[in-house]
Amino acid sequence: MPKLKAVFLDRDGVINVEKEYLYKINDLIFIDGAFEALRYLQKKKYLLFIITNQSGIGRRYYTIQDFENLTKEMFKILNREGVNINTLEFCPHKPEDNCNCRKPKTGMIEKILMDYDIDLGKSWLIGDKDIDIETATNIGINNTVQVLSGHTFDENKSKAKYIIKSIESIKEVIT
Numbered sequence: 001m002p003k004l005k006a007v008f009l010d011r012d013g014v015i016n017v018e019k020e021y022l023y024k025i026n027d028l029i030f031i032d033g034a035f036e037a038l039r040y041l042q043k044k045k046y047l048l049f050i051i052t053n054q055s056g057i058g059r060r061y062y063t064i065q066d067f068e069n070l071t072k073e074m075f076k077i078l079n080r081e082g083v084n085i086n087t088l089e090f091c092p093h094k095p096e097d098n099c100n101c102r103k104p105k106t107g108m109i110e111k112i113l114m115d116y117d118i119d120l121g122k123s124w125l126i127g128d129k130d131i132d133i134e135t136a137t138n139i140g141i142n143n144t145v146q147v148l149s150g151h152t153f154d155e156n157k158s159k160a161k162y163i164i165k166s167i168e169s170i171k172e173v174i175t
Helices: 034-043 064-080 107-115 130-139 167-172
Strands: 005-009 046-053 087-091 124-127 143-147 162-164
Touching: 005 107, 034 046, 034 167, 046 107, 064 087, 087 107, 107 130, 124 130, 130 143, 162 167
Parallel strands: 005 046, 005 124, 046 087, 124 143, 143 162
Antiparallel strands: none
């Protein structure tokens, strides 16, 4: 049986509008065109995975329950829009905790790989920060996209294979 292909997605700034320490459902706003882009990726037979650093939990700005409530609502909206996220992995730690799951380390993707037989050579990672792209490099994903819809970054220094305005433009890259 052939291995599966996947798109690993950062959450904030890629799927939803970047808001520092997002945990309130009322603050959840999806990026324009995100639903269409995610449905397009599904049509192309990609499994969709969200990998997200959530240091607000470790900093005690919000709880795991707050995060889970937001995630449940987000998935409800995505499902209603015809989008199926296969798995969401999150890192609740602060940077100084030196865990294995916080991007740019690869623990979240490694956990997904334990449950899914994924061909990383045919997979993609889409993020808005340099650490997202570093994560892809660290695990062996060469197909990387950095979006301008989240955190600002120096386009000239980006190590991403492609830079696009937002996930809305993904059809220009993944054909």
